[in-house]
Amino acid sequence: MDTSPHKSDFVIVNGVRLHYLDWGGNGNVLLFLAGMGCNAHVFDEFAPRFTDKFHVMAVTRRGHGESDHPETGYDIETLTEDLRQFMDVLGIEKAILAGHSMAHIELSHFSALYPERVLKLVFLDAAYNRTTDSYKNMVAKNPLRQIQPPDQGRDFYSVEDYFASVKRSYPAMALIWGEAIEAQGWHEVTQTPEGKIIDKMTEAIEKAIRSTLTSYHPEDAQIKCPTLSVFATASGRDYISDDWMSAEQKVQVLEFFATVNNAWARENVEQFQQNVPQAQVVVIPDGHHYCFIRQDARVYKAMRKFLIG
Numbered sequence: 001m002d003t004s005p006h007k008s009d010f011v012i013v014n015g016v017r018l019h020y021l022d023w024g025g026n027g028n029v030l031l032f033l034a035g036m037g038c039n040a041h042v043f044d045e046f047a048p049r050f051t052d053k054f055h056v057m058a059v060t061r062r063g064h065g066e067s068d069h070p071e072t073g074y075d076i077e078t079l080t081e082d083l084r085q086f087m088d089v090l091g092i093e094k095a096i097l098a099g100h101s102m103a104h105i106e107l108s109h110f111s112a113l114y115p116e117r118v119l120k121l122v123f124l125d126a127a128y129n130r131t132t133d134s135y136k137n138m139v140a141k142n143p144l145r146q147i148q149p150p151d152q153g154r155d156f157y158s159v160e161d162y163f164a165s166v167k168r169s170y171p172a173m174a175l176i177w178g179e180a181i182e183a184q185g186w187h188e189v190t191q192t193p194e195g196k197i198i199d200k201m202t203e204a205i206e207k208a209i210r211s212t213l214t215s216y217h218p219e220d221a222q223i224k225c226p227t228l229s230v231f232a233t234a235s236g237r238d239y240i241s242d243d244w245m246s247a248e249q250k251v252q253v254l255e256f257f258a259t260v261n262n263a264w265a266r267e268n269v270e271q272f273q274q275n276v277p278q279a280q281v282v283v284i285p286d287g288h289h290y291c292f293i294r295q296d297a298r299v300y301k302a303m304r305k306f307l308i309g
Helices: 076-089 103-113 133-141 159-169 171-176 179-186 203-213 247-275 296-308
Strands: 007-013 016-024 029-033 055-059 095-100 118-124 189-191 197-199 227-232 280-284
Touching (some): 007 076, 016 076, 076 103, 103 118, 159 171, 159 179, 247 280, 280 296
Parallel strands (some): 029 055, 029 095, 095 118, 118 227, 227 280
Antiparallel strands (some): 007 016, 189 197
16 A cells, blocks of 8 residues: 655654654755645655655644544644644754645745745645635535535445545546555544444544634735745536536536636635735646646646756
């Protein structure tokens, strides 16, 4: 399952045990943070490509993977303090921070609080503001909320069957399924005493994280360091299933992405460019949210040019 050449270890910070991966390398620390529902292993195939120029690491936030899953501590202040103490414990004075999806909030708040500790920032389809009315409108109009995958509500008693259901129910995940997603997935599930496979993340933790995501106003305007932000605008095709979606449902999904979703995405691109005028912005048309996996060559090239020149 786990073939990536890293060291796996834990640190105690801010009252919790956090898991991290260390791929080694020389130079400044390049620290990756995963999105919601993912852990450090999601970067297993992407992160090692930078070890020739950087000391590459990834940390798993609380409530995810092998890190502790306490009932509390999912507010922006605590999550950011976890990151600060993680760097302190490992003796990382300054770092390049690269974050996917929800990691936007930690990168934005950390750089506002501790600008002297951030060398550069990389947002991987992450720099989105989820506090706006346009976001609420986008979520409300998403037809995927009303389209039920075929395995909804089923129980699974093997990880393999559970993964097969995820790929069947979420076509966008099937497109990127490989060693990294498989490896990180094993660390996001557990088995009940009855043998049922379930997510480690409880509904309460998920609710707390989503509350933070939809209430945190990004402090991107305070970013002063060199910044790269990759946006992956979606056509909707990645979310289409020929196996269980009707023709009408497919049309609804494609229309939603072509109009509502991409309008919201463009709004975020423009706002980020306004807030961070020094930033390099890369927009990948018909991209995947996990762009560092699906469009890895393009993202790697952009990051490499930005980080090294």
